[in-house]
Amino acid sequence: MRATARLVARADRHGRTTLAELRGESPLLLRQVPGPDGGVTVYVVGGAAGPLAGDDLRLDVEVGPGAVVRVHTVAASIALPGRPGAVSRMLVRATVEAEAVLHWLPEQLVAAAGCAHVADAQVEVAEGGTLHWRDELICGRHGEQPGHAEINTWVDLAGRPLLRQSLTVGPEAPGWAGPAVLGGAPATGSLLVVDPTLPPATPLVRGTLARLPLAGGPATLWTATAPDAHTLRSYLEPDDPADSLAAATGGRSAG
Amino acid sequence: MTATTIQLLVADGRFPAGAHAHSSGLEAAVAAGRVTDLSTLDEYLRGRLATAGLVAAAFAAAARSVAAPPGSDEAPGRRSALALLDAELDARTASPAQRAVSRRQGRALLRAGREIWSAATFDDLPATPGGPHQPLALGLVGAAAGLDAAQVATVAVHATVTGSASAAVRLLGLDPYQVQALLVRLADACDATATRAARAAELPPRRLPAAAAPLADIHAEAHATWEVRLFAS
Numbered sequence: 001m002r003a004t005a006r007l008v009a010r011a012d013r014h015g016r017t018t019l020a021e022l023r024g025e026s027p028l029l030l031r032q033v034p035g036p037d038g039g040v041t042v043y044v045v046g047g048a049a050g051p052l053a054g055d056d057l058r059l060d061v062e063v064g065p066g067a068v069v070r071v072h073t074v075a076a077s078i079a080l081p082g083r084p085g086a087v088s089r090m091l092v093r094a095t096v097e098a099e100a101v102l103h104w105l106p107e108q109l110v111a112a113a114g115c116a117h118v119a120d121a122q123v124e125v126a127e128g129g130t131l132h133w134r135d136e137l138i139c140g141r142h143g144e145q146p147g148h149a150e151i152n153t154w155v156d157l158a159g160r161p162l163l164r165q166s167l168t169v170g171p172e173a174p175g176w177a178g179p180a181v182l183g184g185a186p187a188t189g190s191l192l193v194v195d196p197t198l199p200p201a202t203p204l205v206r207g208t209l210a211r212l213p214l215a216g217g218p219a220t221l222w223t224a225t226a227p228d229a230h231t232l233r234s235y236l237e238p239d240d241p242a243d244s245l246a247a248a249t250g251g252r253s254a255g
Numbered sequence: 256m257t258a259t260t261i262q263l264l265v266a267d268g269r270f271p272a273g274a275h276a277h278s279s280g281l282e283a284a285v286a287a288g289r290v291t292d293l294s295t296l297d298e299y300l301r302g303r304l305a306t307a308g309l310v311a312a313a314f315a316a317a318a319r320s321v322a323a324p325p326g327s328d329e330a331p332g333r334r335s336a337l338a339l340l341d342a343e344l345d346a347r348t349a350s351p352a353q354r355a356v357s358r359r360q361g362r363a364l365l366r367a368g369r370e371i372w373s374a375a376t377f378d379d380l381p382a383t384p385g386g387p388h389q390p391l392a393l394g395l396v397g398a399a400a401g402l403d404a405a406q407v408a409t410v411a412v413h414a415t416v417t418g419s420a421s422a423a424v425r426l427l428g429l430d431p432y433q434v435q436a437l438l439v440r441l442a443d444a445c446d447a448t449a450t451r452a453a454r455a456a457e458l459p460p461r462r463l464p465a466a467a468a469p470l471a472d473i474h475a476e477a478h479a480t481w482e483v484r485l486f487a488s
Contacts, residue, residue, distance in 0.1 A: 154461065161346035164465035168305075174444070175302025179289035180280070181468040188469050203351045205476040212472060215345035215354060223349065223469050 001050075003028040004058045007042055011066035011100075014038075020064075028057050039068030044106065046075060051090060053082030053116045061094040063102045063129075070103040078110045078141070079117035079149060087116045094121070098128040108136040108189075108229055111169060115147035120154075125194050127158040134236055136189035138229050139169050139182070146170050155192065162216040163192060183208075185225035187232040194219040209235045209248035224248070258409075261400045266410040268417060272364040277356070278422030278486035279303065279415065283474035285426045293433055296423050300416050300441060304448050306468040308415035311390045312452030313464045314344050315411040316404040318394025320456060323376055330379075336460075337391060338381040343460045344388045350472040352479035355385060356488040361393075362386030368396040375399035404456055408449040416441055422486055 005024030009017050016038040024030040027046050035041035044059070051057060063069050079088055096102045111117060125131050135153065139146040148170035155163040167188070169176045182188055185208065196218045204211040209224040226232035235248055268274055281299065284290045290299050321336045348354045365377055365387060377395050380387040390411060397407035420438055424431050455464050478484065 152465070154465075155346075161343050161461070163349065164343065164346045164461075165349070165467040166465045167467050167469070174305045175298050175300075176305070178298030178302045179284050179295055179470065180299045180302030181306060181470055183287075183289050183470050190469075203476050203479070205473055205480070208470075208473055210350070210473045210476045212349045212476070213351055214349060215351075216342065221349045223472050225469050225473070 001027065001052070001054070002056045004060075005030050005044075006060045007069070007071070008062045008064070009040060009067040009069045010064040011068075015066060017067040017069065024059075027051075027055075028059060035068075035070055037068065039070060039101070041070040041072065044071065044073045046073065046077065050080060051077060051088035051117060052080050053088045054086035055082070055088040057089065058091045059093075061092065061102065061104075063094070063096045063100040065097040066099045067097075068101040070105065073106040076107045076110055076138075078112055079115040079147070080112050081114035081116065081147060087118055089118050089120070091120045092122070094123045096123070096125045096129040096131055098126045100126075101130040103132045105132065105134050108138050108232075109149070109151070110138040110141060111146035111149035112141055113144040113147055115149060117148065118150045118152070120152045123153075123155045125155065125157045125162070128196055129194065130196070131155070131192065131194040133192040134189065136187070136229070136232055136236065137167065137169065138232075139177075139186045139188075148172050153192075155194075157194060157217040157219065160216055162194070162214060162219055163221065165190070182225050185227060187226040187229050189224060189232050189236055191222040191236040192219065193222070206248040259402075259406075262402055262406050262410065265397065265400055265402065266413050268421065270367065272367045273360065274414060274418055275421070276487045277360065277418055278426065279307070279419045279488060280471055280474045280478070281419040281422045282426060282484060282486045283478040284470070285423075287474065287477070289470070290423070291427070293429060293437060296420070296427075296429070296434070297437055297441075300419060300437070301444065302468060303415055303419060303471075304412065304441070304444055306466040307471060308412050308445075309448055309452055309455075309464045309466050310344075310347055311415060312408040312411035312449055313455045314340060314388070314390035315393040315397065316408040316453045316456035317460065317463060318391040319397045319402070319404045319407040320394075321379075322395050322398035323379060333379045334381070337379050339460050340391055341381045341383060341388055343463060344390065347465045347467070349467075350475045352475040352488075353472065356475070357389045358383065358385035358387065359487075360389040361391060364389060364392040364396055368392065368399055372396070372399035405449065405453040408453040408456070409446070412445045412449045412452065416445060426485065
């Protein structure tokens with residue numbers, strides 16, 4: 001199944017965000033819900049279960065100067081096998097202009113047994129833009145080994161490379177479950193925070209959660225592995241990283 | 256592909272660039288109880304090859320391809336190409352501790368390169384504080400030594416596994432013969448990784464491999480906080 005969707009947000013002269021364009025097609029439907037602070041919140045409503053191998057899904061997001069957009073999904077995506085040899089693809093391209101804010105906070109991606117899934121994200125953030133970008137991968141449904149899943153993330157800030165990351169799990173990725181990559185953890189993810197208003201962060205590690213200030217600008221990557229989906233989410237809540245640290249240290253305060 | 260004596264010299268752990276001081280994350284993985292014996296070391300090395308090894312080898316080969324042929328004039332194009340590779344590698348190295356280690360190793364390698372190949376030019380490397388990233392320095396040292404991009408990729412991949420393997424002998428008291436036998440079993444995987452890296456090095460810098468490993472970042476940051484450690488990384 002092929003589907004494309006597109007979201008274009010602009011700020012009006014009162015600073016309220018409006019959607020200049022919002023269109024999608026099954027299984028990539030977009031629904032606007034009222035959001036806080038003059039911003040807009042959009043949910044990606046998946047059709048049937050999936051993506052299935054063979055699906056080719058593409059979403060473009062444009063956040064114009066001063067606009068504020070939050071994107072969520074209504075449920076976890078479960079990458080499933082399709083016809084033999086086929087790959088499911090999801091490409092998200094996003095641009096975030098100056099003074100604009102994009103929160104990309106979808107539900108988790110579950111790589112089911114036998115799946116072949118490639119998720120690509122290409123994000124361009126202008127100087128002065130704010131981005132919260134979360135990726136979470138669950139390797140297999142309960143008690144199963146995942147198929148092939150690849151999550152590729154390219155983020156540029158002010159026209160320069162900020163983050164390039166490819167995480168591959170499954171039978172074609174040697175050592176993915178081993179002590180160099182995930183160490184047997186079935187859940188892994190990251191939260192990228194680009195925010196020019198935040199003071200520079202210092203690196204910090206608590207258990208299997210790390211806070212990593214990036215080289216290419218006012219940006220921090222939180223990266224984690226976890227024993228389950230719920231624990232992973234508790235590490236990667238964007239609005240309260242202090243809580244994340246407390247979760248990773250088993251409730252103790254994080255110095 | 257036949258290995259030349261020059262290639263063996265550059266790949267040798269006794270090449271004076273300080274490689275022996277690094278376990279490439281293994282010391283932290285051992286401390287966390289994730290690498291405990293030969294079989295977990297095997298898994299560790301396979302994971303390193305597919306992630307850090309592939310990325311380092313691709314960037315070393317890419318830097319080698321950009322490097323000036325011996326005796327040629329300075330070219331601004333080379334300088335900006337290497338600066339872009341440096342920024343792209345920064346973007347693939349989320350952990351500040353790993354960035355610092357890569358630059359420290361690059362600086363040590365560059366120092367050796369300047370002494371050994373005094374006629375070669377290394378001035379196209381970006382003047383970044385802390386030094387150039389190690390794979391970029393390796394690409395230019397490889398060029399000075401007359402190695403091609405594929406040979407440089409093989410050297411980079413070789414270093415990925417041998418550094419951690421010899422650290423494992425010291426950290427876990429493993430039988431050195433068994434560890435060497437493991438490296439021999441991994442030789443084909445090493446060559447395949449080097450071939451893949453050299454091929455990928457021809458892509459635009461933005462498309463170079465970016466294989467990530469969450470635990471590599473986590474191990475590196477944990478290790479950097481220790482007051483006492485046997486290895487520098």
